[in-house]
Amino acid sequence: xxxxxxxxxxxxxxxxxxxxxxxxxxxxxxxxxxxxxxxxxxxxxxxxxxxxxxxxxxxxxxxxxxxxxxxxxxxxxxxxxxxxxxxxxxxxxxxxxxxxxxxxxxxxxxxxxxxxxxxxxxxxxxxxxxxxxxxxxxxxxxxxxxxxxxxxxxxxxxxxxxxxxxxxxxxxxxxxxxxxxxxxxxxxxxxxxxxxxxxxxxxxxxxxxxxxxxxxxxxxxxxxxxxxxxxxxxxxxxxxxxxxxxxxxxxxxxxxxxxxxxxxxxxxxxxxxxxxxxxxxxxxxxxxxxxxxxxxxxxxxxxxxxxxxxxxxxxxxxxxxxxxxxxxxxxxxxxxxxxxxxxxxxxxxxxxxxxxxxxxxxxxxxxxxxxxxxxxxxxxxxxxxxxxxxxxxxxxxxxxxxxxxxxxxxxxxxxxxxxxxxxxxxxxxxxxxxxxxxxxxxxxxxxxxxxxxxxxxxxxxxxxxxxxxxxxxxxxxxxxxx
Amino acid sequence: xxxxxxxxxxxxxxxxxxxxxxxxxxxxxxxxxxxxxxxxxxxxxxxxxxxxxxxxxxxxxxxxxxxxxxxxxxxxxxxxxxxxxxxxxxxxxxxxxxxxxxxxxxxxxxxxxxxxxxxxxxx
Numbered sequence: 277x278x279x280x281x282x283x284x285x286x287x288x289x290x291x292x293x294x295x296x297x298x299x300x301x302x303x304x305x306x307x308x309x310x311x312x313x314x315x316x317x318x319x320x321x322x323x324x325x326x327x328x329x330x331x332x333x334x335x336x337x338x339x340x341x342x343x344x345x346x347x348x349x350x351x352x353x354x355x356x357x358x359x360x361x362x363x364x365x366x367x368x369x370x371x372x373x374x375x376x377x378x379x380x381x382x383x384x385x386x387x388x389x390x391x392x393x394x395x396x397x398x399x400x401x402x403x404x405x406x407x408x409x410x411x412x413x414x415x416x417x418x419x420x421x422x423x424x425x426x427x428x429x430x431x432x433x434x435x436x437x438x439x440x441x442x443x444x445x446x447x448x449x450x451x452x453x454x455x456x457x458x459x460x461x462x463x464x465x466x467x468x469x470x471x472x473x474x475x476x477x478x479x480x481x482x483x484x485x486x487x488x489x490x491x492x493x494x495x496x497x498x499x500x501x502x503x504x505x506x507x508x509x510x511x512x513x514x515x516x517x518x519x520x521x522x523x524x525x526x527x528x529x530x531x532x533x534x535x536x537x538x539x540x541x542x543x544x545x546x547x548x549x550x551x552x553x554x555x556x557x558x559x560x561x562x563x564x565x566x567x568x569x570x571x572x573x574x575x576x577x578x579x580x581x582x583x584x585x586x587x588x589x590x591x592x593x594x595x596x597x598x599x600x601x602x603x604x605x606x607x608x609x610x611x612x613x614x615x616x617x618x619x620x621x622x623x624x625x626x627x628x629x630x631x632x633x634x635x636x637x638x639x640x641x642x643x644x645x646x647x648x649x650x651x652x653x654x655x656x657x658x659x660x661x662x663x664x665x666x667x668x669x670x671x672x673x674x675x676x677x678x679x680x681x682x683x684x685x686x687x688x689x690x691x692x693x694x695x696x697x698x699x700x701x702x703x704x705x706x707x708x709x710x711x712x713x714x715x716x717x718x719x720x721x722x723x724x725x726x727x728x729x730x731x732x733x734x735x736x737x738x739x740x741x742x743x744x745x746x747x748x749x750x751x752x753x754x755x756x757x758x
Numbered sequence: 759x760x761x762x763x764x765x766x767x768x769x770x771x772x773x774x775x776x777x778x779x780x781x782x783x784x785x786x787x788x789x790x791x792x793x794x795x796x797x798x799x800x801x802x803x804x805x806x807x808x809x810x811x812x813x814x815x816x817x818x819x820x821x822x823x824x825x826x827x828x829x830x831x832x833x834x835x836x837x838x839x840x841x842x843x844x845x846x847x848x849x850x851x852x853x854x855x856x857x858x859x860x861x862x863x864x865x866x867x868x869x870x871x872x873x874x875x876x877x878x879x880x881x
Contacts, residue, residue, distance in 0.1 A: 499797040522798060524763075534871040553793065556847065557763040560873045565881060567874040569768035569778040575805055594881045606879040615866070619877045 278319070279341050280355040280455050282433065283329040284463075285396070287489070291350045292318065293674035293690060294492050295333065298344040301495040304336055314673070321360070323449050329396060330435070330453070332357075338458055345459030347519075349466075349488045355431060355455030367452045368414055382456055383415070388422035391430045398436040408432055412454070429457035468550070469514065475549050476541045478509040478532060480589050482582055486678070486688075487515035493674065493690045494578035494648045496521040501556070503576040505563045505636065508532055510543040510555070512580050517552040524576070526561040528592050528621065533558045563632050564593035564624060564709075573697060574642045583629050585652040586726045587684070591624030600716040625719045626652070628712045630665050635705040638669040639697045647691040652725055653677075654684050662687070669695045683729045759851045759872050761814050765806050767872065769858035769865070771880040779810035781857035782817045783864070792847045799843055800833050806846070815845040 283291045296316055299305065305314040317334035324330055329352070335341045338356070345354040358379065359370030382389070391412065393405040409432065419428070433453045469484035471477060482490070490512055496502050498520035504513050507525025509532065517523050525543070527533045536542025547554050561567050568575075584591035598604045600622040609617045630651065637647040647670065653662045664672060664687070674690040712719050769777030808827040815823055822841050824832075832838040855864040856872055863880070866873050 499795050499801070501798070501801075522795075528875065530871070530873055530875070534869050534873075554790075557760055558871055559759070559763065559767075560871060560875055562875055565770055565876060567767050567770050569766060569807075571778075571807075572766055572805070575766065594876050594878075596878055599878055606881075608879050609877045614877070615864070617877055619875055 277336075277338070278332050278334050278357070279458060280357040280453055281331045281333045282352045282355070282394075283331070284350050284352050284461070285329045287350060287485075287676070287678065288327050289676035289678070290489050290688065292316075292331075293676055294348055294350055294489060295344055296674075297493050297495055297690070298347055299335065299340070301347075301492075301497060302340050302343045304340060321451055321453075323451070328435075330433075330451070342459035346462060347492065348461045349463070349485060349492065351459075351461045353431065353460040354458045355453070356458055357453060357455040358430075360451060360453045362449050362451060364408070364411060364452065367454060371412075371415060371454055379415075382428045383418055385418040387419035387428060388426045389417060389419045389428040389430060390421060390423050390426040391432065394431055394433045396433065396435045398434070400434070408434075431455055431457060465518070469518070471511070474511075474546060476509050476536050476543065476546050478511075480582065480584075481509050482511040484511075484515070487512050488518070490580050490648050490688065491515035491519055491521070493688065494580045494646045496578060496580075500577035501575065502578045502580060503640070504581045505561075505566075505579065505633065506581045506583055507543070507558065509536075510546050510558075512582060513555060514546060514550065514552065516578075516580060517547060517555070518550070521578075522553075523555040524557045525555055526559050526563070526566075528560065528562050528594075530560040533560055562594045562621075563591075563629065563636070566632075566636055568640065573639055574645075575640050576645060577642055578646045578648065579633075579637045579641060580648045581633070582650045583626070583633060584624070585626050585650075585686070586623075587652065587729050590726075591626070591629045592621035593624035593628075594619060595622050595713075596620035597622045600713075602716075622716070623720055625712075625722070626725060627722065628719055631705075631708055631712070634665060634667040634670065635701075635709075637691075638667055638693065638701060641693045643693055643696065645693045647689075647693070649689055650686045651689050652684055652686050654725065654729070655679070655682070664689055667691070668701060669693055669697060681729070684725065759867055759870055760847050761811060761818070761849055762802065762806075762846045763872070764814050764851070764856070765811055765846075767856065767874065769856075769860065769863065770874075771858060771861060771863060771876060774858060774860045776860050777858060779807065779814070779859065780865070781859060782814055782851065783855040783857060784818055784851055786851075786853035787818050788850050788852050789848055790850060792843070794839070794843045796839055799839055799846070802846065803830065803833060803842070811845060815849060818849045818851065820845055820849055 299316055300314055308314060319332040321330050341354045345351045358374045359367050361367035361370050391409045393408055435451050466484050471481055471483055494502060496516035496519045500521045502516040502521045502523050504525045507513060507527045510525060513523040513525055533543060543558055544554055599606055651664060664675060670691040671694045672689060672691050676688040677685045679685045767780055769780060812823045812825060823845055850870055851867050852870050854867050856867060857864050
């Protein structure tokens with residue numbers, strides 16, 4: 277059945293992948309042949325731009341639609357559409373034409389209901405809203421009105437017909453929708469988990485909304501094991517734990533995972549703060565040299581992480597700076613100092629870090645398990661789509677861009693494990709690992725995002741030294757900025 | 759550190775071929791109750807190396823696990839699941855060390871966090 281799916285007008289790239297991940301989680305694709313694409317059918321209302329918050333989606337049942345909407349972060353509501361039109365006259369005709377047997381069960385006298393009004397791209401006074409709600413008197417509502425806790429929620433939604441709306445290209449004609457709400461996102465979750473009230477924070481803690489989106493992309497749920505190899509203060513695992521997943525995290529910085537800022541301000545206390553089950557394990561380990569036993573495969577149901585890109589925080593790996601550059605041989609730690617020795621670490625380029633991450637995920641994820649991680653891209657002027665890391669064991673199913681600055685974005689990549697890890701793959705990963713080790717400087721140079729993001733603007737623009745020129749480069753259409 | 763984690767870790771020092779299972783030096787062992795999830799346990803059962811788990815739990819002071827790898831039919835037994843759950847998830851090594859079986863190198867465990875980072879001459 278087709279439902280009207282209205283999104284919050286933000287993080288546009290993330291909206292459909294979230295709904296599709298949740299559809300998969302709630303079993304919509306269970307009977308699909310394995311080689312078939314797991315995607316839903318979508319339609320746009322007439323004249324609407326793909327970035328519009330209004331979409332239609334085909335879902336197998338109302339129960340599934342409700343489960344998806346209630347767990348989502350970006351679905352403002354899924355509605356059974358009773359009518360739509362370009363004017364209120366057309367709307368009336370459309371509602372009257374909707375089958376009685378679909379409407380009557382929700383209009384009977386022992387039910388309670390509420391009608392709300394929502395607009396997109398325009399502001400409407402309370403009087404105008406009331407007028408429109410009263411205008412629906414042709415629908416035979418028999419139930420009692422209950423504004424606080426009604427059984428049935430009805431919505432009129434109106435878009436505007438002039439100018440640009442919220443940064444989107446103008447909608448040619450105004451459209452009015454009327455529908456019964458089936459489910460809606462629980463955004464109350466976000467103030468509960470917002471970073472400003474969290475006890476223990478690091479400089480790159482993931483904000484709650486995005487962390488929850490990541491957990492949804494990873495299909496985190498009860499009884500699943502989710503791993504974050506760059507756990508930091510645990511901000512991503514917290515979202516996974518909220519959905520009932522078991523969590524495990526590692527970090528190379530022992531101060532972060534072990535000590536935090538004291539006994540009541542550390543990763544554990546963050547989980548305690550929200551009454552979530554503690555992680556199964558936190559450990560200090562290097563993503564470049566993971567300490568998992570050789571025979572261990574297919575342990576995690578999902579790996580979710582935000583690898584260090586070297587812009588706000590750089591990655592580190594084992595081996596000292598000078599050692600990796602080949603200036604000195606390995607420092608032999610004297611026997612008496614071994615217990616408390618703090619090994620030095622060297623810079624860890626993004627390319628190598630992502631290579632290690634994919635190799636780890638290929639080995640340690642169950643079949644069909646998901647790797648969900650952020651990957652930074654420099655925003656080039658030409659609009660060619662960026663290329664993302666690939667791996668023979670994985671299929672990329674979603675890439676969602678979030679623009680961070682004029683210079684760079686981060687893209688949330690969702691990859692699904694479709695092939696088992698083989699010895700050949702392990703061997704080529706080992707060779708690549710050696711290559712990274714031997715050509716440390718070269719890879720560090722090539723994998724450097726920091727300079728692209730922070731170099732002065734002048735060095736980028738060729739001849740044009742006119743300040744205005746730069747301003748005009750900014751696209752007028754700012755869909756992804758919302 | 760729970761014994762599930764112990765069962766997953768090995769010493770990855772350069773040149774070490776038999777890094778699993780790590781020995782345990784227990785200075786402080788604590789027990790913390792965790793909600794039991796039978797599906798999770800059944801899932802983990804197939805991935806666990808049994809003998810190392812039995813040995814590790816004995817060092818930590820718990821010896822109720824059967825010595826030999828049980829048949830997977832025991833997973834229907836509530837009593838077995840409870841024991842397995844306790845050994846895997848409720849016994850923590852709070853202070854102590856994990857010991858590389860080949861070189862004797864100690865990986866310290868402080869405040870429940872195993873420090874698996876290698877020294878410069880071990881990578």
